[in-house]
Amino acid sequence: MIETHLRRVAIVGAGGAGKTVLARQLSALLDLPVTHLDALRYTPDWTLVPDDDFEAAQRRAVAGAAWVIDGNSLATLHIRAAAADTIIVLDPHPLVCLLGILRRRLRYRGGQHPDGVFDKITAGFLWYVLTYRARHLPRVMQRISKHRADTTVVHLRSRRAARRYLADVRRHSSGGTRFTSSARGNGLPGDPATGTRSRFRRHRS
Numbered sequence: 001m002i003e004t005h006l007r008r009v010a011i012v013g014a015g016g017a018g019k020t021v022l023a024r025q026l027s028a029l030l031d032l033p034v035t036h037l038d039a040l041r042y043t044p045d046w047t048l049v050p051d052d053d054f055e056a057a058q059r060r061a062v063a064g065a066a067w068v069i070d071g072n073s074l075a076t077l078h079i080r081a082a083a084a085d086t087i088i089v090l091d092p093h094p095l096v097c098l099l100g101i102l103r104r105r106l107r108y109r110g111g112q113h114p115d116g117v118f119d120k121i122t123a124g125f126l127w128y129v130l131t132y133r134a135r136h137l138p139r140v141m142q143r144i145s146k147h148r149a150d151t152t153v154v155h156l157r158s159r160r161a162a163r164r165y166l167a168d169v170r171r172h173s174s175g176g177t178r179f180t181s182s183a184r185g186n187g188l189p190g191d192p193a194t195g196t197r198s199r200f201r202r203h204r205s
Helices: 019-030 037-041 051-062 077-083 094-108 123-145 159-174
Strands: 008-013 034-036 067-070 086-090 152-156 177-182 197-202
Touching: 008 019, 008 077, 019 034, 019 067, 019 086, 019 159, 034 037, 037 051, 051 067, 051 077, 077 123, 086 123, 094 123, 152 159
Parallel strands: 008 067, 008 086, 034 067, 086 152
Antiparallel strands: 177 197
């Protein structure tokens, strides 16, 4: 049997960073149920769900033994951070995020995606994406630091790093390995160029 600490995973990052894509990939790879915060935050007609209902829905989602949740609500990050064993911070360059938003718009033509994610582009949203790394990410990291010292934080600063991280998880999980990681700075577990590190412990089935 494969054992892994990647059982309760919260993914955060700017719009267009690739949160939903990575959440779906980890969900399929590790057989974890996935929740997209947009699907909890908005009704089908783009109406905000009341804050109390939104928080309650998140608490129900994190009460499970295993899950992946992607989304960026800073006000409720403490709910996910307190319950997660792993928090993945997707932090590609802002222009890369804008390109991701453009590709998403061309693919889905706006509105609600089949997975519940909403695609609504406004000037304010674009400014938020452009300034996320400088203005918003420090607050995200500060909130994360206040919760559970044993939570693994994986900070991925490029699409390439995200792909390599996913490949790393796939390789070690399929090999019957207990996967734990400790990643900081620019990189992904085990990348000597970034000064990050990983621990892989072989367990018998």
